[in-house]
Amino acid sequence: MKEVLDKGTWFAEWNKEFNNYLVQTIVFPAINGKKHGEKQTLHSFILGAHPKAPIRHANGDTLDNRRCNISIYDQNNNVNDYELLDQETAAVILRDKYGRKKSKAIIDKEDLDKVINNGYTWVYFKSHSENYAVANTSDGRIYLHDFIMNTDDDMIIKHINLNTLDNRKSNLKSSLLSELSEADGKEL
Structure with missing residues (x-):
């Protein structure tokens, strides 16, 4: 004292x-x-x-x-909480840097084991006014949509319904970076 x-x-x-x-x-x-x-x-x-x-x-x-x-609070040493939403869908609970429940990332139930038991802790991350589920690793940040789709470096994932926390495969579309820049008419 x-x-x-x-x-x-x-x-x-x-x-x-x-x-x-x-x-x-x-x-x-x-x-x-x-x-x-x-x-x-x-x-x-x-x-x-x-x-x-x-x-x-x-x-x-x-x-x-x-x-x-x-x-x-060490966000990298915590277990991923989740809830089952229905027969085909689950939600991973995303926490902020203080461990407070911040949001949920929607995934297919078939991806639940892969997402929960991979050694990563999925957390809430906001970038350019978009919300994402990410894992912060010593090798860098991993986005949940890239992890689920096994994205190569020359690929990019788009969320069809524009909800960046909806990571169900039916909502994720992968494109080559070169295709995307041609479609937009500009360089990335």
């Missing part, structure tokens, strides 16, 4: 990612001999983590910063 108090004045500030208040202070680390003010959250200070590290509150209360309630 003394270390927390010695750190300075703590205050609650609204955080849009958590959609709740976070307890923070302002620290002034010296970078190249100059002091720059930056915010430090109480939960990252208690865990000794980087201020941008994704930290999860077990009970959902972001003002409850007891050590037993907070942990660093």
